[in-house]
Amino acid sequence: MSDRSLRGQRALVTGASSGIGEAIARAFADAGASVLVNYRSGRDDAERIVREIREKGGRGVPVHADVSKPEGCRRLFDAVQQELGGIDIVVANAGIQRDAAFTDLTLEDWRQVIDVNLTGQFLCAQEAVRCFRRQGLDTARSRALGKIVFTSSVHQAIPWAGHSNYASAKGGLKLLMETMAQELASEKIRVNAIAPGAIKTAINREAWESEAGRKRLLELIPYGRIGEPEDVAKVAVWLASDDSDYVVGTTMFVDGGMTLYPAFREGG
Ligand code: BGC
Numbered sequence: 001m002s003d004r005s006l007r008g009q010r011a012l013v014t015g016a017s018s019g020i021g022e023a024i025a026r027a028f029a030d031a032g033a034s035v036l037v038n039y040r041s042g043r044d045d046a047e048r049i050v051r052e053i054r055e056k057g058g059r060g061v062p063v064h065a066d067v068s069k070p071e072g073c074r075r076l077f078d079a080v081q082q083e084l085g086g087i088d089i090v091v092a093n094a095g096i097q098r099d100a101a102f103t104d105l106t107l108e109d110w111r112q113v114i115d116v117n118l119t120g121q122f123l124c125a126q127e128a129v130r131c132f133r134r135q136g137l138d139t140a141r142s143r144a145l146g147k148i149v150f151t152s153s154v155h156q157a158i159p160w161a162g163h164s165n166y167a168s169a170k171g172g173l174k175l176l177m178e179t180m181a182q183e184l185a186s187e188k189i190r191v192n193a194i195a196p197g198a199i200k201t202a203i204n205r206e207a208w209e210s211e212a213g214r215k216r217l218l219e220l221i222p223y224g225r226i227g228e229p230e231d232v233a234k235v236a237v238w239l240a241s242d243d244s245d246y247v248v249g250t251t252m253f254v255d256g257g258m259t260l261y262p263a264f265r266e267g268g
Helices: 019-030 043-055 070-084 107-135 164-187 202-209 211-218 229-240
Strands: 010-013 034-039 059-064 089-092 146-151 189-196 251-254
Touching: 010 019, 010 070, 019 034, 019 043, 019 059, 019 089, 019 229, 034 043, 034 070, 043 059, 059 070, 070 107, 089 107, 089 229, 107 146, 107 164, 107 189, 146 164, 146 229, 164 189, 189 229, 202 211, 229 251
Parallel strands: 010 034, 010 089, 034 059, 089 146, 146 189, 189 251
Antiparallel strands: none
């Protein structure tokens, strides 16, 4: 991969005040992109991340917006225009979990997860495509008119008891991504997704915090370690760069083999 492979590009990362989004924002800045660091509740964290990006000579701007709301997404893209003068890369990453057994799941928790993890990504992607079209192609910057990377999950493929809202949102996201990729490729807009497995962040702290939890989790990961946010960020840099110019409509699983039916290692 070329060094500084995102030099001169303008990027937006939603849900970038923690976890995978934070790591992607930092890696983008390291690769030479100007980065809009979107947050909803983590203002202090977003400001600290931007400060640290600037201290390393990078360019970052924190922007508050709730991506599950159309006005939030519009505000985000107003900021894109104002702060960066346009956009080349959008990582629709913001996501939440509200877990419950199927019959205990409230409509409120069903809706919240669908609103953020699926509708929020749709709204953001729609604004992004409109923006790309207004700008037009600038091959000095990138071979593509624009790039969208969705943060999906292994649960776009693996059913997940006790998480029907989350798995439904991620399953929907898979076909949203593929449909968009098919519809927009002729305009030189590249749409792809990353499907992380168990990555050590706040969203799944309960699963990796205790020794017993870690042991149980590792049984699901053939590669024998829990992922770090940087494992995902490196793939995001590649997917956003011209190094992956011929990669269209693909989901990159970054999961240590979690999707390989590890229970079948013995027996079957
Ligand atoms: C979820 C995590 C979970 C991982 C693997 C992710 O999408 O957010 O909570 O640990 O999938 O199951």
